[in-house]
Amino acid sequence: MSSSQIRACLEEILHFMQPHWEFVNCHMVSYLTEKHWQNYVPAELKHEVPDVESVQSCIETVFWQNNDGDNKFSGVKQFVANCRKYYLDKSTDILTPMEQLNKALGLVQDDAQNLTIKEFMSEKKRHEVEITAALIDRLIHSVSSNTEVYIVDAGDGKGYLSSRLALQYKHRVLGIDFQELNTENALQRNRKLERVWNGLVKRAELQQQGITPKRRSKNVQKPATFTPETIANANEKDMLYKTTAAFITTDLNIIQLLQQQFPQVTHTSAICLTGLHTCGNLATTCLRLFHEQPQCRLICNIGCCYHLLQEEYASPEFFENETISARQKTPGFPMSQFLRDKHLTLGRNARMLATQSFERVTSERSVMNTSLYYRALLEVLICDTAQEMRQKLQVGKVRKYANFNEYVALCCKKFATTQNCNLHWDTAIVDNVQKQYAADAHYMHLYYMLRMCFAQVIESLILLDRLLYLKELGYAESYLVAVFDAVISPRRFGIIALKSAAS
Template sequence: MILKVQHNLDRIINHLEPVKEFANIHMVAWLCDNLYEKFVDEKIRNEINGFNDVNSAIQLFFNQDNAPPNLIKKHPNLYKHILHEKTFYLENLEDKLYLTADELMQEFQRINIPKAESLNINVREFMKEKKNHEVEAAAKIIGTMSKSRDQEKLIVVEYGDGKGYLTTRLSLEYNLKTLGIDGNVNNTLEAEIRNEKLTKIWKHLVKKGAERSNVKSPIIDETKLNPNNYKTISSLIYADTNLNKLVENAFPDQDISELCLIGLHACGNLSSNSLKHFVSNDKIKLLMNVSCCYNLLFEEFTIDYFNNKERKIDKENDYGFPLSDFLRKKKYSIGRNARMLATQSMERIVHQVNRPDESLYHRAIFEKVLRERFRKGKEIHVFTLGKIRRVKNLEDYLRRACERLEITYDLTPEELEKLEKEHLYDKELMTFHYFVRLLYARTIETIIHLDRYLYLLENNIKHVYLVRIFDSVISPRNLAIVGIKD
């Protein structure tokens, strides 16, 4: 399996290398640096000659999974490019390296892990539909994994526990002892309050869930609904954090011999550190991690720009990518903007027919104004403008952006009107450019996940799985890495 993963990683990174600069561009400079001409293939650009062409090309993106013949005929090179790029997505690789949730359950049976008894009903516990979908799917997998261990001596630990959605579900439905660790004190306090409330009304929630599902309500043994099964603490997690000590402090009277380490959308380096702890800590026998926020990963072989001084200090000791010896020997890097790109979901955008936010266009216009009016003949410095919310129009954006940078807004109404008319076509072209670049998002995400998968294989973890556990439209960050030791 190691050779298969290495082969596929090699194929993907060799493909991505010539376009890595494109993946790492900042759309802020789209107008000023002529990024469309520089990075979009000439054959594709030759198919775009005016408003009608750019709009039909955008429609091809939205209909890429069932493209109408007229759009394919009009944009053959673009369609060929879309199909080719998708061959580097995890689900389309030469070797099948991932499982579905159902296939994972079958694999558990094959290695003699009995399926955990779950309620099999939709228990809505003060969560949005997206979070409910994620918690139910993740809890089912973790509940089953836990059957491979002595549950009396097992503690389930979640890094990035948030408000305790998953850990409280595991303690109530599967009667597991759980510890939620989160860096935000307010989250920790809210999680404790939520757990107390849920424990009191769990039986009622189960009954209502059974009614919605039109099934007989399960019998709930209230003597097992112990609010002390769930503990929570506030702590930041680093590669050298002593997890065993944190668990012992939370469960001082518990005979703890085994741990299950989980993370549901553990942000940035938190997922990488979870894998490092799983490899190095003999007590951690089980792992289930779903990651997110790849832009916040610390890369070993690239220099990232961060404003936060504390994050710069963290970076000196904690590298989140690459993890595998295979990519570390290559000194492989992705780049921050490319990792930011990997957080975006083509599936959701296509499903919802979403164009990029107008702020992308507004920011590019503002950059042009900055360079032409305020930085002319001067050294161009990096300005971190940040998001400007609830913008009414371009003028509103420009005024507020100038105010934020302490610059006097001095465009006349005539100049503003000319600026808008001059770049009306550019606005559509920028949208098209955005979609061409977006094709690389899943390719980059695949590299990150295969690196982690390979890292566990290199460290002789007996059972390692990449699992697509959520609906990609509901929850775009839907890949879990599952590990089971002897």
């Protein structure tokens, strides 16, 4: 895939998004107070849903049933179709299918390695780890036949991917995480996993043959406990998986970190830099490290948490973790010179939207969370009686409420204890607001679905920018690949790039 093709695709998306930036950057909290339905939904779509009954029918027909058998709600259907044109899985000339990647790089699929090993993780995480580990193993074998490749797992967390790469595929892996507690916990988890690994593999092999293994005995030996001292001593040995705590920036010398844990590493050793769901700027920092450090011969990065990206041309915005924000030296968007020349800004709400999964919502028929509607109603109360507090109050998560009155009471209690603000509304006022905007709950749900149609369009912009960055730097073997099942793991796209031996 050439740079010119990616630029052309980006231009198409930007042209399509031009009239919709305010739509994707609006805040659902302000849906009622700022009249989002009236301001952002195209007139032809509003005409198709004149009442609550038609709104409910539209959601059922267009989103749940995906019924194209008649012309009912044709405007909404066309709106959805127009958005879908710019989803990555519709860009067959941009997205590289896994089969095509295997063929292009000569990757050999080993079916014997495709074991579903039920270790200590969720079904979703297992899906991600098994596929990613097998992919990385194939990639490593494609770049080196006689030189050992060391894997660096950025944002190692609990060590799910690293443990699998070390235990199943016998690679040497260094897990790097910002928090030292994470690295210690990852090593403890790996020790426990080592003790039961052979048994887990045998059970997986039996299940692969259609044989139901015997239930494991409950009288298992109590796992050993590990202290920082025992972990440190264990690291002295020739283990395949080791960890270190470091904040990853473009200045980080990966070879030095590897040499501290694996003394046999030399300046000619090859490195595979990987990361499974690297958050925010960490994904883009990894791409820059791949380019700037010659020993990094291969990268396989699957990013997530687009809302945590720092934008170069955006105004300063709220950032959940100020400590991490202060240590990040390079913006995460845009990366490509093409979009930097345009000074493109997405906006935080657009990036938040890009983390949502349209496929999962439609496949599971997930209705809009009631808390969104209640929060919009609360904003009406605040604007009516405490306008001066509107920009100051932070609601956050509210749990265990049965109705809007209970929701309001919990919010008032939270305001009083965390923000020293005493607000109170009589039950009659709360009931009246809910009655006044009863129909809007249904319209807000349809609005929510229409807005979510843009989620993967924004994701396309973010990921194509990263792919173009690598293409601009001359990495011909750089690919954007759908790695996971869209419903199981919505953040499923990986950036893969290889350096030629001459690079």
